[in-house]
Amino acid sequence: MANTRTIAAAALIGLAAASPSLAQDTKHVKWLDDGTVELTMDPEYGGVIKTTREELGALFGPGQKPFEGQEVTVLSLDSGPKGGISGPLYAFRPIWEELSGAKLNIALTPISELYTKTFLDLRNGTGEYDAMIVGAFFYGDLIAGNYILPVDDWYNSGDYPKWSYDAMPASLRNIYTWGGVGYGVLSDADGQVLYYRRDLLTNPEHQAAFKGEYGYDLPVPPTTLQQLRDIAKYFNGKDFDANDPEPDSGAVLHLKVREQGLYHFTTLATSFAMTPGPELTKTTNVYWFDPEDMTPLINSPGHVKALDFLKELAQYGPPAQVSWSLGEAWDYFLRGKAVFNFSYGDVSPLAQDETRSKIKGKVGAAILPASDTYWDMNTKAFVTTQEVRKVGNVTGGSWHGVISSLGDAPEASYSFLSLMAIKPASKWLATYGWDGVDPGYKYQFLEPLGEAKLEDYTNAGWDATDVKEYLQAYYDNFNAPTLLPYLRITGTQEYFDVLDSNLSAAMSGSKTSQQALDDTAAAWEQITDRLGRDKQLAAYQQAIGWKQ
């Protein structure tokens, strides 16, 4: 027996000596002799990321612990260890700790408190967090206060895990950078697209009944918002969901105040309020403010018409949605109780989870249809068009990591964030629904538009038709010729809050659309004056890429 042990031990030592990498393998990191590396997550996450030494950068290597003894604290919104946005931090933590030799602390806070917690730390100079997972709409305040560090030097050095801004469409790259300088490390890609029940819209009986009622063929998917409204109206109140005897809804929205309720309006209003044009001018492709004097445009006739439209669309949904946040509206849709939902990239991935969803294989997706009528700021009149317009948005946070100016371990923090951003990791995150990291990058889209293969997704449990439509919808959205400009100036949170509460008042019937948006515009003028009109104007012009 003793001999057998001795022989086995000798064999192991010999094997280790013959293969230096094997000796350096750790529980989550395996260095293979062909230059590839396997990064294995804990069993509850189940992911194995295959990368290369080259892709991991010059600092990480077998037996190297370049940040040994350091401690990094990352602040994130709280969806738990296996929830959206915060989950990936937990999934990659043990891998990074073994690669770096450092320790990672994850500080979580509810999404509604994330802004406060981030800026309390930064404004008071506490420096408790080395990195923060932020929404892109934080940038105005982050940049104005010098609170975050540019990452370009580390990104270009070759020392850290390698990822690429070039994988991003221009719409997303714009919100990960400021003035051409990189600040954000690639992660989530947010935008709102239309989700619809493919099975219901393609049902011949419904198609015939719809045509009888509205006089035109039921379009699958709808190509204008007005068609979407007609379809929602047609289905509303019918019991198309076999799971309960109650009537179902045409559309479901998340409209709760201070819980991202305003984004439905901002997205939908783009095609009503923004005058399309080949370039950014005082009257074309502007949405929030006049780029010459910061006069609010939020109460333009186009915006008012959009809010009237949203109010009408909301009538074809459950009345309780006025107090619903994302999760509640998504659950309603996933239970099969609504035909339409327009929301973030989480919906279709969640629909693939049959423990939560009854609509796997039935979820169509498309770029959010545009209105057939828009406000022309040049002629000061509404224009009706027959053209099918593609109007995109990057609405939402596109939650991603930035490096605090106040942290003690900026390089270590960057190495962690960039590890999660390498192509195979980012691709893996996009294929799974639970992690909240939505697709938007070249290698996440299917060939020939991108580099991904259908099997990448079907192997992760996706329905093939669902995922094809889903990825196409996001590709169209992020690459649309007309795009909702992203507001990210100092005080964005305050501007949004005023808009949010006024929209909620309009949706709950306390104010008319005109009154709600006039009140918003008046309050925005006060905020701009208080924060300094010239300073705000300069930041706004820079944020939207205005050239005189």
Added chain:
Amino acid sequence: MRWTNRVRWVFLAPAIAWVLVFTLFPLVYSLYASLHNVTNETIVERAVVPMLDATGKPVLKTDGTPRTKTEIKRETVTKWEWVGLRNFGRVFRDPQVAEAVRVTAIFVVVAVSLEMLLGLLLAFLFNRNLPMRSLLRTIMILPIFATPVAAGYLFFTIFYEEGGPLGWTGIPFLSHPGWALASIIIVDVWQWTPFCFLVFLAALQSIPEDAIEAARLDTDSSVAVWLHVVMPFLQPVIIIVLLLRLAEALKVFDVVASLTVGGPGNATQSVSYLAFRTGLRFFDVGYASALAYLLLAVMMVIVTFFFKRMRTVYA
């Protein structure tokens, strides 16, 4: 100074320190803040320097080239710009404040009235011989011990309109502006009626039996006994309870934050919640301090009124 005088100061010192640190300092600081526009800025200087090990030798990367690290010098500067009474002026021009004051006033008047009335009725009921009185009394007072935030979340599930336990009523508890305010009031009444009840019951049970029996010798009217004997005994307690409840209700925050987050629109946004969001969400510290002082001024008026009233009653 005699040593006994010095000892007196030693005993007083903790109380004085407490008042200075926890009462006067925040008051003075927030007054100072309310007269200023407070902004912060961080000045950052970065330098990339070679990384050295403990012996002073350069640390190398896996490819053999020397490693560098970023050294950061930073300084956070807080700027106090004097604005005089401008923040107080804003309070009177801000439509959000007007709406928050209206919401808070409705909440305070309705919730406190209901709590006082129900508390009094229940106290009279429990002052009689009831079966299982002790058990019922214990159950009655349980809501007092619930954390208001937890109560808010509990009622969020109860008022949930799609499949919640009260969903069958069809009442838009959280999605209609009027009902949302009513929901906040219901939670407050649920939580604080037991407090009023408990204090009133204790007061009722402390009324001397002799006084009531003597009154009954003079009149057969229970109403007369109630008005001329019971109420005068209860009046100081009612004033104290009313004062405490008014002061608490004026500061309503937790239930708003957990149940409605001030919505729909601003239909349930109280002054405290607005001040909190102004200070900690938008970091407009000066204006938030001015709002807090507005609330303090209103409370001081109420407290002064009730203390005067109490002195009259005792006199």
